[in-house]
Amino acid sequence: MEEGAADLRQRKKQNCTETDKMAPDERNKENPNLGRSPKYVLFQRFAKLFFGCVAAVTSGMMYAVYLSTYHERKFWFSSRQELEREITFQGDSAIYYSFYKELLKAPSFERGVYELTHNNKTVSLRTINAVQQMTLYPELIASVLYQASGSEEVIEPVYFYIGIVFGLQGIYMAALFVTSWVMSGTWLAGMLTVAWFIINRTDTTRIDYSIPLRENWALPYFACQVAALTGYLKNNIHSSAERFCYLLVSASTYTFMMMWEYSHYLLFVQAVSLLLLDSFALVQTDKVHEVYKIYLFSLFLGYLLQFENPALLVSPLLSLVAALMLSKCLQMNMKKGTFISRMLKIMYFYLVFTISVTMNFLLKTFVPHKENEHVLKFLEVKFGLNTTKNFTVNWLLCQESLQTPSQDFFLRLTQSSLLPFYILVLIICLSSVTQVIFRRISGEPLKEKITLDDGRIGARPEIAYHVIHTMLMGSLAMMLEDIKYLWTPYMCMLAAFGVCSPELWITLFKWLRLRAVHPILLALILSMAVPSIIGFSLWKEYFPRIMTELSELQEFYDSDTVELMMWIKRQAPVAAVFAGSPQLMGLIKLCTGWMVTSLPSYNDVDLLQRNENIYQIYSKRSAEDIYKILTSYKATYLIIEDSICNEVGPVKGCRVKDLLDIANGHVVCDEGDSYAYSKYGRFCHEIKMNYSPYVNYFTRVYWNRSYFVYKINTVISFQS
Numbered sequence: 001m002e003e004g005a006a007d008l009r010q011r012k013k014q015n016c017t018e019t020d021k022m023a024p025d026e027r028n029k030e031n032p033n034l035g036r037s038p039k040y041v042l043f044q045r046f047a048k049l050f051f052g053c054v055a056a057v058t059s060g061m062m063y064a065v066y067l068s069t070y071h072e073r074k075f076w077f078s079s080r081q082e083l084e085r086e087i088t089f090q091g092d093s094a095i096y097y098s099f100y101k102e103l104l105k106a107p108s109f110e111r112g113v114y115e116l117t118h119n120n121k122t123v124s125l126r127t128i129n130a131v132q133q134m135t136l137y138p139e140l141i142a143s144v145l146y147q148a149s150g151s152e153e154v155i156e157p158v159y160f161y162i163g164i165v166f167g168l169q170g171i172y173m174a175a176l177f178v179t180s181w182v183m184s185g186t187w188l189a190g191m192l193t194v195a196w197f198i199i200n201r202t203d204t205t206r207i208d209y210s211i212p213l214r215e216n217w218a219l220p221y222f223a224c225q226v227a228a229l230t231g232y233l234k235n236n237i238h239s240s241a242e243r244f245c246y247l248l249v250s251a252s253t254y255t256f257m258m259m260w261e262y263s264h265y266l267l268f269v270q271a272v273s274l275l276l277l278d279s280f281a282l283v284q285t286d287k288v289h290e291v292y293k294i295y296l297f298s299l300f301l302g303y304l305l306q307f308e309n310p311a312l313l314v315s316p317l318l319s320l321v322a323a324l325m326l327s328k329c330l331q332m333n334m335k336k337g338t339f340i341s342r343m344l345k346i347m348y349f350y351l352v353f354t355i356s357v358t359m360n361f362l363l364k365t366f367v368p369h370k371e372n373e374h375v376l377k378f379l380e381v382k383f384g385l386n387t388t389k390n391f392t393v394n395w396l397l398c399q400e401s402l403q404t405p406s407q408d409f410f411l412r413l414t415q416s417s418l419l420p421f422y423i424l425v426l427i428i429c430l431s432s433v434t435q436v437i438f439r440r441i442s443g444e445p446l447k448e449k450i451t452l453d454d455g456r457i458g459a460r461p462e463i464a465y466h467v468i469h470t471m472l473m474g475s476l477a478m479m480l481e482d483i484k485y486l487w488t489p490y491m492c493m494l495a496a497f498g499v500c501s502p503e504l505w506i507t508l509f510k511w512l513r514l515r516a517v518h519p520i521l522l523a524l525i526l527s528m529a530v531p532s533i534i535g536f537s538l539w540k541e542y543f544p545r546i547m548t549e550l551s552e553l554q555e556f557y558d559s560d561t562v563e564l565m566m567w568i569k570r571q572a573p574v575a576a577v578f579a580g581s582p583q584l585m586g587l588i589k590l591c592t593g594w595m596v597t598s599l600p601s602y603n604d605v606d607l608l609q610r611n612e613n614i615y616q617i618y619s620k621r622s623a624e625d626i627y628k629i630l631t632s633y634k635a636t637y638l639i640i641e642d643s644i645c646n647e648v649g650p651v652k653g654c655r656v657k658d659l660l661d662i663a664n665g666h667v668v669c670d671e672g673d674s675y676a677y678s679k680y681g682r683f684c685h686e687i688k689m690n691y692s693p694y695v696n697y698f699t700r701v702y703w704n705r706s707y708f709v710y711k712i713n714t715v716i717s718f719q720s
Helices: 002-030 038-075 082-087 092-105 109-117 137-148 157-184 187-199 214-233 239-259 263-279 285-305 316-326 328-334 339-343 345-366 373-382 391-398 407-415 418-441 461-477 481-500 502-512 519-551 559-571 582-592 605-618 623-632 656-663 683-689
Strands: 577-579 637-641 667-670 673-676 698-703 707-712
Touching (some): 038 187, 038 519, 082 559, 137 157, 157 214, 187 481, 214 461, 214 481, 239 263, 263 345, 285 316, 407 481, 418 461, 623 683, 623 707
Antiparallel strands (some): 698 707
16 A cells, blocks of 8 residues: 555656646747746847838838839929929819919918808809818818928929828828738738739729829828727737727827718728627627727717718718617627527617617708718619619719729739739638637637637637728729729738738648648748748739839820910900819819819719709700800800710710710610700800801800810800
């Protein structure tokens, strides 16, 4: 007995000794920094943070310089006169920059703001609040910075203006870099994000086509908000870092809302993503509701500072967030892990949906606002629920930006290797998120800390959020091509994060049950090797093309438009009012400052109706009808554009004159073919013939190859 007891004690002593020897190895395996001096760990973290920040800032600065250089090569900007530079701003971009010029010409900033909020020198017979209607807060900020920094003696206003936009694009790039870095843990992912973004620039940004667009001012702030939100949603984040991310989310959300009139729709999609994230218990509920409070605060402050903008009160974002806040107590009670509480999730979704729809209906009923009926009609026709002859709706349907994405879009993304890797990463992350959701439904609690060896990348709340968000954005992009400029940067970021993340590769190896090689070692190797191979192949194929773009001088000179603007400035009286296409009117307002009858703005019902009425100059209507329309807006000059009058569009029925014929009932169908028929000829053709009755109403005073300018007679003579 004594020998047996002694043997048992000896075995226990040996087992304890083996356990003590193995414990440090296991702890070191879970935490590589354990056992190292605190100074070494601190230095390592600081070096990683320092070099990552330097790489992010450098990437943003280089991208801004790249855009500036490309813009100079494309337009020969520095060698142009002021008028020739301004002509490069087309459509609604011209209107934005024209108001920036007016602010700088005002005797004081206060006086300039007053003139914009009580503007009666832009659109005839109408006083508009241009700051609210055109969302001119970027121009207000740019003018303040230009005057306060004393840049009048250093740089021209146009260079200062486009320089700010290019600088914001650099911030946009740096924010995408940081987001991918935070998700993957390596700034190599940020470098790959930058490379994919620049290579796919045709599908990631519209900065090449129109610099002053509201989205070019707003999306950098949204990218900063997404980067901060990514850090805020992490489980094992330090309290000071969490506080910083919260403040950055608050500031960027509000700024984003002030810069773009459609920002609350994009935030609505983000709120839906957070709703799904919270409903499946993939994130801490308190954090999500803190973000909801940021939405409410931004909407309230934006409503006040945007001259009590009713669009924010009737926005779906406000209704959804209010419904979510009201359902907070019920949601907390349901997350008790019981079977009944899990089944009540369906009831929770129904409650949120019912409250949000009811609240939105009540707000639209009692809050005075101008409902964008053309948007609702557009959606009905877009999805085949209705048909219409309305000119504005059909014109929107014909816009390339509102069509479904073309095959060329997917082909370009495939050639740059972005789409294949994005699909691979999305499938792995989505499968992991789905697996985690089923575990949550079965009652498994939320794990605070996820180690590399777990192989459960979908359990990280920031990853689950990005998966849901990118899927929602992708679904919208499949319906409207314009959304691709919001979705494709997301694709660059998510694909770069995935191929650079060891955790994603380990998740895949866990499913494949790989045992021949140690999964962690192989994952670390692939997370370095795969992005390096991708980066080298992209550099070899696309770097020469980018350098060729920067070294090649392009020619952009519209002599006919320059001559037209010069004639207006020299010959037209100060009280002249011009009528023509909205795009040309925006350019006339910028280059000459003369009053116009319409503007290229599509969020105002009155301006949309004006545009349709003025477009009648390209329809088959009588000279008397056109004369009555133009004089009703006090127009004194009419400009006919040959490119619209003789337009030969690739799609029959989408030319302006075709849409007008449909709206006016001048289309006759015969044996499946449609023909335009009217007892009057097309006005833009007939007026060029210089015969009665057209010469009785209009007198040609200027023409060139592209434009025909007619003075609208005040005293009508019917002598033939």
